[in-house]
Amino acid sequence: MTERESPPITNRRTFLKAAAALAAALPLLKAKEVKGSTSSGEGGVRYSILYDSAACIGCNACHVACKTRRGFPIRGMVERELSPVNWVFVSRAPSGGQLQTPPFVRHSCMHCGDAMCQLVCPVEAIRKWNGLVYIDQSRCIGCAYCVEACPYGVPRKNEGPSWGDWAPHGVSRKCDGCYAFVQEGKIPACVEVCPADALRFGTRDEMVAEAQRRVSENPNLWIYGLNEFGGLGVIYIFPKGFDPVREGVFPEPSEGYRPSVSRGPIALGLAAVGGLALMGAVKAKARGEGGE
Ligand code: SF4
Ligand code: SF4
Numbered sequence: 421m422t423e424r425e426s427p428p429i430t431n432r433r434t435f436l437k438a439a440a441a442l443a444a445a446l447p448l449l450k451a452k453e454v455k456g457s458t459s460s461g462e463g464g465v466r467y468s469i470l471y472d473s474a475a476c477i478g479c480n481a482c483h484v485a486c487k488t489r490r491g492f493p494i495r496g497m498v499e500r501e502l503s504p505v506n507w508v509f510v511s512r513a514p515s516g517g518q519l520q521t522p523p524f525v526r527h528s529c530m531h532c533g534d535a536m537c538q539l540v541c542p543v544e545a546i547r548k549w550n551g552l553v554y555i556d557q558s559r560c561i562g563c564a565y566c567v568e569a570c571p572y573g574v575p576r577k578n579e580g581p582s583w584g585d586w587a588p589h590g591v592s593r594k595c596d597g598c599y600a601f602v603q604e605g606k607i608p609a610c611v612e613v614c615p616a617d618a619l620r621f622g623t624r625d626e627m628v629a630e631a632q633r634r635v636s637e638n639p640n641l642w643i644y645g646l647n648e649f650g651g652l653g654v655i656y657i658f659p660k661g662f663d664p665v666r667e668g669v670f671p672e673p674s675e676g677y678r679p680s681v682s683r684g685p686i687a688l689g690l691a692a693v694g695g696l697a698l699m700g701a702v703k704a705k706a707r708g709e710g711g712e
């Protein structure tokens with residue numbers, strides 16, 4: 421599996437678990453859609469990270485800084501696969517499209533406006549603080565529905581031993597935008613350490629404006645992330661000639677919550693099961709069962 425692919429639905433049991441999660445999430449989804457797709461969650465501001473691929477030198481200091489802040493193991497080589505103890509890395513895209521040299525790409529949580537991980541979580545363990553999507557590990561039951569639902573293939577369940585406070589056994593983990601550190605007045609470790617000004621942190625409006633400023637100064641650049649999945653909380657700048665969707669690095673964009681668009685036939689199946697469940701719930705309500 422390449423790093424760009426959504427995690428596979430590996431067997432029938434997993435499929436049914438994910439289908440059940442989606443079915444459970446549909447009533448929540450209806451409520452969340454009403455609130456708006458780019459909600460910031462708790463707080464009111466929406467924070468974001470800017471990643472400028474054209475400025476990035478691929479040093480992976482961000483990868484090391486993230487691990488250092490959490491006390492995760494730092495191995496000799498950069499780990500080019502997300503894991504419960506590896507929440508960010510940078511690698512060259514496998515192909516460059518119209519470019520001779522493939523650009524660097526940051527791989528981590530996108531802090532989506534429409535966070536599908538959050539929508540499918542049956543115990544509301546995935547939450548947003550000022551737009552930063554985090555997993556409340558005290559609530560997480562390790563069902564891994566978020567692992568299945570994320571279009572970017574980001575969360576990973578820790579099936580191994582606990583690793584410090586930030587990666588207990590049996591729960592799903594991913595970049596949380598360093599929200600707890602931001603609450604203390606710090607900035608994300610990855611941004612703090614970047615030597616090339618390829619990363620910035622601030623409100624989403626500020627990050628979009630900064631991206632637009634950089635693009636206006638260099639017409640060979642363009643912006644990714646403005647609208648995908650409710651607008652991403654990581655705004656990317658890429659060189660023109662490279663399209664991460666066309667090159668298969670990132671998934672097809674969807675408009676709002678449309679798993680059938682981003683998850684293909686599997687999602688169609690999930691949507692069908694979820695739809696059946698929803699129909700069943702509607703019928704039960706019509707029969708006067710279940711109450712509110
Ligand atoms: S620290 Fe900055 S320059 Fe180095 S890989 Fe990360 S984003 Fe790129
Ligand atoms: S990238 Fe995946 S894990 Fe991150 S907020 Fe979006 S859906 Fe959730």
Ligand code: SF4
Pocket residue numbers: 485486487489507508528594595596597598608609610611
């Ligand atoms: S925001 Fe924090 S947790 Fe996320 S990649 Fe950067 S350093 Fe790691």
